[in-house]
Amino acid sequence: MNELQCGTSPIVGFRFSLHPMTDRFVEVIKGAMKETDTSAVWMHTDDVSTVIRGKQAHVFNVAKAITLHAAKTGVHVALNGTFSVGCPGDSAGDVYLDMPDELLNQDETKQYVSSQFALYPMNNPDYMSVIYREVDRAKERGVFNESMHYASGIHGDIHDVFDFYEEAFENARSDAHRHLVMTVSMSINSPSHEGSVKR
Amino acid sequence: MNELQCGTSPIVGFRFSLHPMTDRFVEVIKGAMKETDTSAVWMHTDDVSTVIRGKQAHVFNVAKAITLHAAKTGVHVALNGTFSVGCPGDSAGDVYLDMPDELLNQDETKQYVSSQFALYPMNNPDYMSVIYREVDRAKERGVFNESMHYASGIHGDIHDVFDFYEEAFENARSDAHRHLVMTVSMSINSPSHEGSVKR
Ligand SMILES: [Ca+2]
Numbered sequence: 355m356n357e358l359q360c361g362t363s364p365i366v367g368f369r370f371s372l373h374p375m376t377d378r379f380v381e382v383i384k385g386a387m388k389e390t391d392t393s394a395v396w397m398h399t400d401d402v403s404t405v406i407r408g409k410q411a412h413v414f415n416v417a418k419a420i421t422l423h424a425a426k427t428g429v430h431v432a433l434n435g436t437f438s439v440g441c442p443g444d445s446a447g448d449v450y451l452d453m454p455d456e457l458l459n460q461d462e463t464k465q466y467v468s469s470q471f472a473l474y475p476m477n478n479p480d481y482m483s484v485i486y487r488e489v490d491r492a493k494e495r496g497v498f499n500e501s502m503h504y505a506s507g508i509h510g511d512i513h514d515v516f517d518f519y520e521e522a523f524e525n526a527r528s529d530a531h532r533h534l535v536m537t538v539s540m541s542i543n544s545p546s547h548e549g550s551v552k553r
Numbered sequence: 554m555n556e557l558q559c560g561t562s563p564i565v566g567f568r569f570s571l572h573p574m575t576d577r578f579v580e581v582i583k584g585a586m587k588e589t590d591t592s593a594v595w596m597h598t599d600d601v602s603t604v605i606r607g608k609q610a611h612v613f614n615v616a617k618a619i620t621l622h623a624a625k626t627g628v629h630v631a632l633n634g635t636f637s638v639g640c641p642g643d644s645a646g647d648v649y650l651d652m653p654d655e656l657l658n659q660d661e662t663k664q665y666v667s668s669q670f671a672l673y674p675m676n677n678p679d680y681m682s683v684i685y686r687e688v689d690r691a692k693e694r695g696v697f698n699e700s701m702h703y704a705s706g707i708h709g710d711i712h713d714v715f716d717f718y719e720e721a722f723e724n725a726r727s728d729a730h731r732h733l734v735m736t737v738s739m740s741i742n743s744p745s746h747e748g749s750v751k752r
Contacts, residue, residue, distance in 0.1 A: 369701075369702065371631060371740075373572035373574060373631050375573065375576075380744065401667050401746060402706070402739070407702065432570060432633075434633035438702075438703045441703070469601060470602060472635065472734075474734055476673065476675070476680060477677065479676055500599075502568075503604050503606065504640070505568055535671075535673060537635060539570060539601055544600055
């Protein structure tokens, strides 16, 4: 029951699924995984999702690179996932905390993405103010889209959006409250975005 | 900032996206929505996701019906979503709490689904024991698949799986700890399931 033991490891995890809305979905997913350098993270794929674990910077770098590679096919793709820290489970991936800091994926191609996120700071009586603060940060960063039930809309260029997500995730946890969860849903190349000024 | 005010309304919400991995994704999504009776829930769709809100039983009934209708096309579909209660935001949907209890979608077609879920009982110092208990419940109900980082695997017939999710969601909250979040990722008609004994 490794998922039920919370610890103090700084290892960050992202359990996600990438959904290309095309008959060629296998090809798009495999291509995106192949074009991404995932050597800095521990990775495991099952029949529902993929999990990557390692240093925060590498986890966000790999998550963005896989998404961007899939996006560049032009296909409508969705990314759904949960970032977690402070509940490391077993220590199988802890060796990845010794990886060098240099980011291995550097593609700067611009890509509009529309997304939604929610922060869940666990066992923190003051969690609502943490959420307020990070939503305010999105507004300051120029990536806030709209308020909505149970989430906040975040959009813009994929690099700005992932930068915000990493910054929010970094800031929403503390030594006193280590267990943090952040869900992200992202839509790219959607027919709903055609002709949108948001592009 | 309606998402930032937690309250005591019993209204349940489910923010989700349905991803048919086919070029005909628009047709599959629209078909599933059209064939489902959604009159017992408040519903809003944006460019990333759809949110339904109402009585717990109706929210789970509608979520399952939309998923089952999409699954019956035979296409590989994924469902990703977050159930929430105790953080109702504005009261726009509260009128739906007056709906009759009778469930409006009754399709009993069997369908194998593989899924993963995570429970996030907010501001509850004892949250890990809540999670333990509900994972044990999955084992008792015969829908537990496997342990994994950050989630638990749940599979079986769609009706048994949704019954478990509703039961877990009902039991993981209390009057003392009203704000509960549950994420669910589901994969249906996946090529990964072909020939699997799990079917
Ligand atoms: Ca607490």
